[in-house]
Amino acid sequence: MVKVVLTAPASEMSEYNGNPAIAFVSGFSKPFLVPRFFLTLNLYRDNRDGYRVRYAPLGLRRIEASLIESGIFREDDVVVVCPDDLEDVVNEDTKVIGIGVKDPLGLGYVSLTYSTLLGLGEPINKYEFMRIIKIVKKLKKKFEFNVVVGGPGVWQLYMYSDLDALGIDVVIDGEGEVITPDVFSKIINREPVERIVKGDVVPVDHIPCIKGASVYGAVEISRGCGRGCMFCTPTMQMRRDIPLEKIVRDIEVNIENGQNKVLLVTEDIFLYGSRIPWEPNGDAIAKLIENVTKFKDRGLKHIQITHMNLAAALYRKDIVKLMSDRLYEFAWYSFRGNYINTVEVGIESGSPRIIARYMRGKALPYTPEEWPDIVLESLTLLEENGWIPLGTIIVGMPGEDIDDAYRTLSLVENIRRHGLRTFLVPLLFVPLGGCVLKDQPIRSFNELNDVQVAVFAECWKHNTKIWGVEHFKNYSYIQKKILNILAKIYLATTARKYRWRKKIATEIYKELVSQI
The missing domain is CATH 3.40.50.280 (Cobalamin-binding domain)
Structure with a gap:
């Protein structure tokens, strides 16, 4: 019953x-x-x-x-x-x-x-x-x-x-x-x-081990973050590390129920096991990775980490290398014939003023003024070690002015000039429930200035250029023609209704045509 x-x-x-x-x-x-x-x-x-x-x-x-x-x-x-x-x-x-x-x-x-x-x-x-x-x-x-x-x-x-x-x-x-x-x-x-x-x-000793397999073999290794980013809910929560024995048991349950992959769920892998704020615990992370990878003998094929902090990656290059060496054979994706590790990182803004105002903890142990350089150096470091991150950018943070937007646009252009393959995902500011900025209004595209609109256009031009060849290589001639026709119809109808949509769609289409 x-x-x-x-x-x-x-x-x-x-x-x-x-x-x-x-x-x-x-x-x-x-x-x-x-x-x-x-x-x-x-x-x-x-x-x-x-x-x-x-x-x-x-x-x-x-x-x-x-x-x-x-x-x-x-x-x-x-x-x-x-x-x-x-x-x-x-x-x-x-x-x-x-x-x-x-x-x-x-x-x-x-x-x-x-x-x-x-x-x-x-x-x-x-x-x-x-x-x-x-x-x-x-x-x-x-x-x-x-x-x-x-x-x-x-x-x-x-x-x-x-x-x-x-x-x-x-x-x-x-x-x-x-x-x-x-x-x-x-x-x-x-x-x-x-x-x-x-x-x-919930104290960690009251978080039960799962009874059945999870989507993607998701296994929680930490909850909360504590970096204090005002636009985010998890970063305002007290961070707790899930005990290693519980992590191992959750992986066992997934493997026993047919999963062959593990998604390590965390707001930042570098915070696992840390006792001093913003100081990664290399030994704890190494032990975690060791205990996860040993499931290879029981059929585990893929391992992926959900989130990583860019400043911490740059600060502890040794941990980046350790994870890269141990996780390469478990890579979930490949790109242009090579296996790659992927992870989500928060770029959020190229403006030190916005970083200092809303997410100072994201830059630690560095300063907000160093943030644009941290992003470029960290993304470069990750690619050199076989990682291609997905990077989010928030457009329209409360009080973001045209100078802030120019700085973000400049950072996007520098990512492109450096030949980095980071998949860039620009997002409108949304006041999530539970975050410090929850009472702020939702930002709309109609409120964006031309520079903020350009951030969206440049990000997706970059994505199309870097990832388009790989994505469209298996399309037949007919499929490419159909895609081109649909894109033209979209540009002539839905896209033309708003200046910002027309601008973004037109710029992406120009890059798309070169790919198909």
């Missing part, structure tokens, strides 16, 4: 054919002409083992484990399912449907930026979340259960939507491993529960 059904939008349940980079597509527009089966065929490959999913988002796996470990629920009381199977699984025994969300209304950095930039419809993330809501509201007419939503994206729901209209009974805002079992138990026993429940910081 299943009492608790856990799920998430299909865009978060997918492994995108094993490519985490393609997951960014879920933040792009879903054109109304594109049917959903196209998404399921090309993006959401089957992830089922019966009605249970083989792989689930790490956050859902943590909640599943916390419910079982609490002793309140048995293992067969809880199931994690694909949203497409809700109507087959939910019945009169179901008391709670728990939905994990990262970006339910498409208000995250990538979704808001690129659904607006493309102008072809709402982001896929929002489309898939609203699809779950539609299914759940239909089921509520047949069965009595409560809907509980949790995850890093819940701020979008209580700040920008009507919980009653969505059929949401309870929102858990914050870390959920400790509070969720109690909330679910009260719901089942018909005891009163607050509409919005705040989850406190």
Whole structure:
């Protein structure tokens, strides 16, 4: 008898054919002409083992484990399912449907930026979340259960939507491993529960090991950051390192359940095991890497790290080399015939003034004034050691003036002049719930000056030039012609509606033509 059904939008349940980079597509527009089966065929490959999913988002796996470990629920009381199977699984025994969300209304950095930039419809993330809501509201007419939503994206729901209209009974805002079992138990026993429940910081000894495999083999090695970047939520949280034995156990669970890859989830690999602020602990990182790579003998093929700080990489070149030497054989990607390690890094701005005002901790142990040079030297160092990072840039930070924008544009141009292959992702400023700047207004493209618009154009010209040849080499002559025709139609219709969209699209198209 299943009492608790856990799920998430299909865009978060997918492994995108094993490519985490393609997951960014879920933040792009879903054109109304594109049917959903196209998404399921090309993006959401089957992830089922019966009605249970083989792989689930790490956050859902943590909640599943916390419910079982609490002793309140048995293992067969809880199931994690694909949203497409809700109507087959939910019945009169179901008391709670728990939905994990990262970006339910498409208000995250990538979704808001690129659904607006493309102008072809709402982001896929929002489309898939609203699809779950539609299914759940239909089921509520047949069965009595409560809907509980949790995850890093819940701020979008209580700040920008009507919980009653969505059929949401309870929102858990914050870390959920400790509070969720109690909330679910009260719901089942018909005891009163607050509409919005705040989850406190969870001590590492209360973070349970997962019971089933996670999407991409995601394994948490640290939580929070503490660098204090005002635009970001995790950096404002107290940093905690997950004990090595728990990390190893989570990897074992993934391997035992069919995963052959590991995604090491952290806000900055260089903070793992550090006791002195901003001082990386080389021994702890070396021991971590050693314990992860030993799973090669049990079928592990790929290892990837989620985030890395550029200043720390430059400061501890020895750790960069150690990780490069040990992880090369586990590289997830290849580029132009060579294996590469990839990682996300935060460039954010080329303006020392913006760095000093909003993210001083990002530059430590160096100064904000040194930041542009740190970025160039660190990206160069990483490429010399076989890494090609994905670098984010935030455009339109509160108070960013034209001089700040020029400095960011200059940094982008210098990245190109240095021949660096960093994949640059410019993003509009979004006041994420829980960050220091949460009360600032969302920035729109209409508010950007010409230099800020140029940052977007130059970043994507750079990406198209560096990565276009590799991407389009397998396109047939007919496919390239069709792409060219579609691009021209877009330029003549959607792109021309706004000056900024026309400017960005035109510049990218010029580079695209040279590639196809």
